[in-house]
Amino acid sequence: MKTVGVLLSGCGVYDGVEIHEAVLTLLALDKQGATILCMAPDMEQYHVVDHITGEATDQKRNVLIESARVARGEIQDLKTIAASQLDALVIPGGFGAAKNLTNFAIKGKDAEAHPEVSRIINEMADAGKPIGAICISPAVVTAVLKHRHPEMTIGNDYETAEAIEAMGGVHMPCTVDQIHVDEKNKLVTTPAYMLGPGIKDVALGIERLVEKILAIA
């Protein structure tokens, strides 16, 4: 039985993890027989967004505590997890990846990752263990592994792809039901809600991504 870490970034597409992508990842992992280990950094969210108006509010929320909603309470503080405990790592998307795990949504090509996010991704890469990155999360992996020039997809959003390439990544266009595999870096990516259009389409790419990272692991 393989243990797969799922790195969450809050709870809600505009300020945290994209909930559908996270749940579809857990579903695919459970169906394919993996042991799931959810984790998130213990930090304040960049901000809290009202998901009806799209406006930021004056609330404060913690990424680890909000991520626990997606994980039904079964979650670990990222700083307590080492790559040695994992066979693979998956990072679902949502603005939480670009506002909490990194500041890519604010800094673009100059983005930096949270220190613990940087540590776990570097540990996985150094150990030759596969990473799956969904939606905008390939930007997180690139921000950390830019010196390895990882190949990845975020679909066909060329402005965002340009920022990722400026960091050192290599972007490949891809449809929502497919994955891109960087064999050298053991990085598997799928566009998910960078393309949509709906949950059933997003599910196809995520199922394939999970299948591939379990095959590599």
Next chain:
Amino acid sequence: MKTVGVLLSGCGVYDGVEIHEAVLTLLALDKQGATILCMAPDMEQYHVVDHITGEATDQKRNVLIESARVARGEIQDLKTIAASQLDALVIPGGFGAAKNLTNFAIKGKDAEAHPEVSRIINEMADAGKPIGAICISPAVVTAVLKHRHPEMTIGNDYETAEAIEAMGGVHMPCTVDQIHVDEKNKLVTTPAYMLGPGIKDVALGIERLVEKILAIA
């Protein structure tokens, strides 16, 4: 194309909708070709629970605004939706059903539903349109339709089943991968996380529930 309402109750199992059940409902509806209409009551949550400690906090959150996280912003205020717009209604579980949509978690057999929840369920029943209720949500339907003595399942939790029967419902034991169908009342139920054990098991019952309510609709 059939339009199915999905009645949400927040965002997180301990104070809102059970996120996996809600997302699996959306997935099954999209895969089976339904048009989805998410809705929730515009009301303050009963309380806000830290999903790591399980303790209530002093925060305040709104059920409609938190539900929008699960719906990616595509959500309507329940009070604006009439049964005439829907072919079927599904109510995922989570404590939000028992704390926000009703007060079943506090009052047990003396539970009452939020007036708008009561209205939409009565309208659906009067129109002979099917309702799907997942996990603890059969308690919501029973609180409203007690005079119709609906037959339903919440799995095998006999204490909770007793409270539902005291309201006027008829409880039938059921496994997580199966559904119970009350043909007379067009009510379809499945235990989901009342039983667990995992997301792949819960998904089986929810897929069957969606298939059945679409067949009846």
